[in-house]
Amino acid sequence: MTETLARNRAETPERTVSKRSVLMCRPDYFTVSYQINPWMHPENPTDTSLAVTQWNELYRTYLELGFDVQLVDPIDGLPDMVYAANGGFVLDNIAYGANFTYPERQPEGPAYMDWFRANGYDVRVPKEVNEGEGDFLLVGDTILAGTGFRTDRASHREVAEIFGRDVISLELVNPSFYHVDTAIAVLDPAPAPGEAANIAYLPSAFNDAGLSVLRERYPDAIIVTEEDASVLGLNSYSDGYNVVIASRAKDFERQLREHGYNPIGVDLSELLLGGGGVKCCTLELRR
Numbered sequence: 144m145t146e147t148l149a150r151n152r153a154e155t156p157e158r159t160v161s162k163r164s165v166l167m168c169r170p171d172y173f174t175v176s177y178q179i180n181p182w183m184h185p186e187n188p189t190d191t192s193l194a195v196t197q198w199n200e201l202y203r204t205y206l207e208l209g210f211d212v213q214l215v216d217p218i219d220g221l222p223d224m225v226y227a228a229n230g231g232f233v234l235d236n237i238a239y240g241a242n243f244t245y246p247e248r249q250p251e252g253p254a255y256m257d258w259f260r261a262n263g264y265d266v267r268v269p270k271e272v273n274e275g276e277g278d279f280l281l282v283g284d285t286i287l288a289g290t291g292f293r294t295d296r297a298s299h300r301e302v303a304e305i306f307g308r309d310v311i312s313l314e315l316v317n318p319s320f321y322h323v324d325t326a327i328a329v330l331d332p333a334p335a336p337g338e339a340a341n342i343a344y345l346p347s348a349f350n351d352a353g354l355s356v357l358r359e360r361y362p363d364a365i366i367v368t369e370e371d372a373s374v375l376g377l378n379s380y381s382d383g384y385n386v387v388i389a390s391r392a393k394d395f396e397r398q399l400r401e402h403g404y405n406p407i408g409v410d411l412s413e414l415l416l417g418g419g420g421v422k423c424c425t426l427e428l429r430r
């Protein structure tokens with residue numbers, strides 16, 4: 144017993160924490176008034192003040208973790224603007240703007256680009272349809288790019304040209320996991336030199352080609368249960384040690400702990416009614 148414990152401890156790697164800078168948008172105008180994903184049911188009521196209370200808990204959690212949290216003003220009539228991850232993809236001080244699939248969200252693209260411009264980022268107006276960091280995840284030096292429901296494959300090429308990084312296209316096959324950030328969690332956003340960045344994912348969200356890429360590149364990935372994925376447990380945000388997750392994703396929480404991470408549960412049940420969770424409310428800013 145003692146030996147097993149000692150061995151486990153020795154096998155648990157030290158985690159590298161890095162200070163994060165993120166952009167968020169208060170859900171003052173959040174509601175579900177249209178349906179563009181299977182989670183949304185406009186016929187059911189939503190509670191905007193509860194959404195704000197829950198969002199505040201996430202905001203406070205980030206501040207307590209020492210993150211730099213920037214805020215963009217919410218706009219009346221854009222209920223999904225709270226899902227800041229879709230507002231663009233920011234890396235090397237370049238902000239690649241979003242170009243939304245559905246007309247309901249299209250005005251958010253310019254609104255986020257205005258914020259990036261006003262805050263000193265080199266803004267690139269997108270030619271292709273894409274929903275920002277919802278479908279572009281930086282893992283080490285590689286960008287994992289989702290397609291299938293929202294972001295067009297042509298934008299993967301646009302991103303590769305702009306940022307000069309390897310972009311790996313992954314096709315999503317389950318409409319409930321319509322953005323890649325609902326099916327993959329990046330656990331190590333800034334791995335130390337020589338260290339590999341790890342991820343967690345839901346295998347059934349990908350086609351066979353995507354799945355074999357993920358298996359080959361991330362042999363040590365955490366595989367989450369369908370149950371945890373169905374509360375958007377993967378839609379989480381990590382600083383390399385602290386991983387902010389949906390409080391209902393219990394098995395993911397256990398697995399993270401076993402792998403040496405510190406899971407922190409937050410309840411965003413009201414924002415789940417719009418089909419988003421922790422990561423959707425968080426856009427990473429990389430200068």
Ligand code: ARG
Nearest residue numbers: 180226228277322417419423
């Ligand atoms: N209602 C929003 C939509 O369907 C939710 C966006 C969730 N964002 C995300 N990064 N997965 O577009």
